[in-house]
Amino acid sequence: MAHIVVLSGAGISAESGLPTFRDVGGLWKQYSVHDLASPGGWERNPQLVLEFYNTRRQQAREAQPNAAHTALAALESQHRVTIITQNIDDLHERAGSSNVVHLHGEIMKARSSVDESYLVEMNDQDIALGDLCPQGKQMRPHVVWFGEMVPMLESAADIVATADVLLVVGTSLQVYPAAGLVDCARPNCPITVIDPGEDVKVKGATIIRKTACAGVPEWIASLKL
Structure with a gap:
């Protein structure tokens, strides 16, 4: 059974109506990422940070998995599929994907500010x-803030190194260290990038200039493994 590894980013969730970090809008526009998503911002104004992530958690609860999420989940019936996502929402899981690695944490969980192993499912609650x-x-929110280590990065790199096929969807591969994961693929591993933009460049990759909802089902239909 082929091992398909998927690197997913904000673009796949945006098609479910979830704004990216920089597009949350509203009153949050007056704040910088360092105010809302950094250890320094947390120290200065934890109430503000909690309100921001409570808003994002509510948005995630209201969003629904889209055609790209459900197509990737259905692919598990034919292949071994591991999804490594930069997204903090739970749309992959709610679509039915059973093997999801969250690089930047999970908005639906809270953790101790002094003990990363102490996690609580938030369900319908706020922090x-x-x-x-x-x-x-x-x-605090169970997310990786700017300036913090990415604890799952090494595990994700090991997973990419075992891929028979690598799919990159919904990410422009501009944010490091996550963007460097494609370099962990074996030299003979076919790589496909699904992104409607023009700025994604991966050496040797097949580029599908479509949105996730249009491109993922098309890519799956063309798979020959």
């Missing part, structure tokens, strides 16, 4: 100032 872990420290 409030004063929500404490067993060590008596504030709970």
Whole structure:
């Protein structure tokens, strides 16, 4: 059974109506990424950071998986599929994908600000100032902020190295270190990039200039493994 590895990014979730980090809009436009998504911003104003991520969590709850998510989930009936996503939403899982690695964390979980192993599923809840872990420290979103290490990066690199086929969808491959994962693929591994933009360049890759919803089902239909 072929191992298909998928690197997914914000573009696949955008088609479900989820704004990218820089497109959240509204009152958040007045703040920088360093205010909302960095350890320094958390230190300065944890209430602001919690409100921002509570908003994003609500948006994720209201969004629904799209045709690209469901097509990738259905692919598991024929092949071994591992999805490595830069997205913090749970749309891949809700579509039915069973093997998802989140590089940048998961918006639907909270964790202790002093113990990364202490995780809580948020379900329909928000994180409030004063929500404490067993060590008596504030709970925070289970996401990787700018300036923090990406704990799943090494595991993701090992997974990419085992790919028989690599699909990149919904990401312009401009954000490092995640963008460097394509370089971990074996020299003979076929790579396909599905992205409607013109700025994605991967040496030796097949480029499909379509959105995720249009390109992923088309790519799957053309697979010959």
